[in-house]
């Protein structure tokens with residue numbers, strides 16, 4: 001739990017990090033969140049009670065469910081969101097969309113805002129980064145579009161993988177068709193989680209990759225803006 005988060009959605013937010021993730025992104029900075037075991041067990045009613053202690057601070061912000069992958073616990077996520085709705089608190093889900101919509105439709109439909117990580121537009125590259133196909137996040141995006149509910153796209157810029165003009169053009173072409181997308185946030189790759197991979201005995205393949213330069217990030221923003229997207 002983080003009670004004054006300012007990075008995951010609008011305003012000051014209560015951020016809840018849920019344990020477990022089905023993806024294995026090569027640049028993950030939280031590999032300790034992959035395993036579904038671990039974390040702290042807590043009921044949704046207790047979480048909502050805790051959130052309400054901070055209600056006055058969350059007026060212009062709200063609550064964000066993050067992870068790991070919050071949609072791996074769809075009933076729990078939905079129950080917390082419903083508790084927030086009952087109390088007039090804005091809700092967001094920060095997700096990779098790596099769960100079938102058949103399993104997570106309820107929280108996807110309930111949340112006021114979806115922060116959806118699209119790792120790549122190209123299925124081959126998406127599989128190379130995550131080990132999975134791009135189908136699930138695209139189904140979730142289509143569902144939000146059908147409902148007319150807002151989505152902020154997040155995309156990590158990794159030199160040698162996604163920081164590439166042709167890949168960014170593919171991303172722009174894909175995203176330009178969705179009117180539910182309010183903004184695109186480009187996140188520069190960093191290696192702050194590398195030590196966690198070592199601790200877990202996992203092989204980190206990006207040791208030699210450097211974070212992108214500010215001008216490269218700005219150039220990537222410009223490419224996406226050409227598709228009429230609001231890029232941060």
Ligand code: SF4
Pocket residue numbers: 021022023024025027028029030031033067068069096098
């Ligand atoms: S979706 Fe997020 S938590 Fe899961 S592996 Fe990818 S970067 Fe890590």
